[in-house]
Amino acid sequence: MSSLPARETTREATPASGKRSVVASLGQPKVAVMLMLGFSSGLPFFLTGNTLGYWLRDEGTALSAIGFLSWVGLAYSLKFLWAPLVDRLDAPGLGWLGRRRGWMVVSQLLVAVGLAAISMTGLKAGLATLGLLALIVAFSSSTQDIVVDAWRIEAANDSDELGLLSAAYQFGYRLAVLVTEAVILIAANHWGWRISYAGMAALMAVGVSASLIATEPLRAKRVFEAKAETAPLLSARGFFDAVIGPFTEFFRVYGWLALLMLAMISFYQLPEFMMGPMANPFYHDLGLSKDAVGAVRASIGLVATLAGIAAGGFSALHFGYIRTLIAGVVLKILVIANFATMAYAGPDLRVFGAVIAADNFGIGFAGVALVTYMSSLTSLGYTATQYALLSSAYTYVGKFAKGFSGVLVERLAVGRTLIDAYGLFFIGAGLLGVPALILCIVLARATRHSGYAHAKPR
Numbered sequence: 535m536s537s538l539p540a541r542e543t544t545r546e547a548t549p550a551s552g553k554r555s556v557v558a559s560l561g562q563p564k565v566a567v568m569l570m571l572g573f574s575s576g577l578p579f580f581l582t583g584n585t586l587g588y589w590l591r592d593e594g595t596a597l598s599a600i601g602f603l604s605w606v607g608l609a610y611s612l613k614f615l616w617a618p619l620v621d622r623l624d625a626p627g628l629g630w631l632g633r634r635r636g637w638m639v640v641s642q643l644l645v646a647v648g649l650a651a652i653s654m655t656g657l658k659a660g661l662a663t664l665g666l667l668a669l670i671v672a673f674s675s676s677t678q679d680i681v682v683d684a685w686r687i688e689a690a691n692d693s694d695e696l697g698l699l700s701a702a703y704q705f706g707y708r709l710a711v712l713v714t715e716a717v718i719l720i721a722a723n724h725w726g727w728r729i730s731y732a733g734m735a736a737l738m739a740v741g742v743s744a745s746l747i748a749t750e751p752l753r754a755k756r757v758f759e760a761k762a763e764t765a766p767l768l769s770a771r772g773f774f775d776a777v778i779g780p781f782t783e784f785f786r787v788y789g790w791l792a793l794l795m796l797a798m799i800s801f802y803q804l805p806e807f808m809m810g811p812m813a814n815p816f817y818h819d820l821g822l823s824k825d826a827v828g829a830v831r832a833s834i835g836l837v838a839t840l841a842g843i844a845a846g847g848f849s850a851l852h853f854g855y856i857r858t859l860i861a862g863v864v865l866k867i868l869v870i871a872n873f874a875t876m877a878y879a880g881p882d883l884r885v886f887g888a889v890i891a892a893d894n895f896g897i898g899f900a901g902v903a904l905v906t907y908m909s910s911l912t913s914l915g916y917t918a919t920q921y922a923l924l925s926s927a928y929t930y931v932g933k934f935a936k937g938f939s940g941v942l943v944e945r946l947a948v949g950r951t952l953i954d955a956y957g958l959f960f961i962g963a964g965l966l967g968v969p970a971l972i973l974c975i976v977l978a979r980a981t982r983h984s985g986y987a988h989a990k991p992r
Contacts, residue, residue: 568706569702570706570744571703573707576706577645577714578649578675579710584715589727599661606668609675611934614926617680620684628640634685638681646736648668687917689748697847709839717828719827783913784920801931802863803932804966804967805870805965812959831894835890835894838898843898849903858899859903865900870967
């Protein structure tokens with residue numbers, strides 16, 4: 535069974551039975567658990583990136599330093615290196631919870647400790663210490679992502695339920711993003727950044743609770759037990775299977791298309807990553823208050839996010855993963871370039887609300903498209919490592935490039951105002967999605983000829 539891709543180990547439902555399966559799945563505890571785990575996965579992401587940049591800008595930190603500090607997020611790009619250990623070893627001291635649940639709890643507790651340390655030290659310990667603490671949080675958070683993604687894929691009974699759990703994950707994740715980029719701004723404006731970060735550390739209890747409630751996936755457990763019997767990890771065969779097996783299996787299943795898939799995934803999130811570190815400093819320099827930014831994100835932004843996730847899930851189910859990917863990247867290009875509108879309109883809340891609504895809808899739609907597509911490519915028994923490889927791939931280019939975002943804005947500001955420089959920067963960031971669009975179209979044609987089921991509408 536471990537040699538088959540996930541799409542072949544799950545039951546293909548007919549349209550009628552698929553709809554009944556999805557409706558029945560809505561009432562299952564695993565959907566609520568997935569929402570909570572998605573929230574836990576999304577919570578640390580901006581707290582070591584965009585939101586931390588807002589805090590730094592409040593303290594007068596240079597844009598170039600903010601951009602370079604965002605490189606702590608490279609931990610998410612390298613998680614495939616330790617994913618084999620997560621796949622094959624139980625978490626220290628918590629093996630009794632099961633492999634997936636044990637690693638969830640360990641990583642969530644480490645994230646909470648790291649955020650608490652940031653809240654206690656603040657910026658008084660210097661940027662180097664703050665960067666180290668942020669790196670610890672990012673490493674722990676990326677480990678949490680490895681195991682939560684594996685649980686989501688392994689807990690699904692069929693392809694339709696996989697789409698449902700992916701949408702639930704995205705909803706929980708985006709809700710956490712709204713908390714860490716909207717609610718936290720309001721809290722920071724009234725109680726300060728350190729208290730706000732302490733509150734975020736406490737919210738990791740949501741993830742720990744979900745991990746304790748969750749049920750260990752039995753299908754994956756059986757595969758792990760079989761592997762342990764036939765190829766123990768400490769044997770040469772077992773070590774090869776744990777470290778090299780997931781990658782060779784991926785390329786065996788998809789052949790040369792695997793390279794095309796990885797290339798497309800690598801560029802898909804580039805516009806979002808590139809503009810990310812500069813968004814909050816832009817609001818700060820534009821003159822928008824933390825209360826205004828937080829209120830718009832938490833109201834209009836939340837509604838738009840829900841609509842985008844729902845539309846992305848509907849599109850993936852009815853039109854197929856590839857068509858949804860293409861629509862998602864087109865939306866991404868448009869909504870990110872649209873941030874330039876604010877550079878010319880000024881701190882107008884109506885314009886800000888419209889831009890945020892469009893952005894959250896587009897990012898929500900594209901997020902579901904990418905997560906569902908990547909989930910469909912994994913093989914049972916290698917789930918954590920293969921999904922870590924795929925989800926790392928979409929961060930390689932973007933995580934590195936965004937470190938220079940502050941330098942680009944400062945260079946563009948030579949001979950023009952800083953706000954005009956921001957506007958040009960956002961247009962350029964949006965256009966960085968064009969390579970992904972081209973690769974999506976090429977992949978669509980190549981996949982159609984190969985006849986892979988995961989690319990077809992169900």
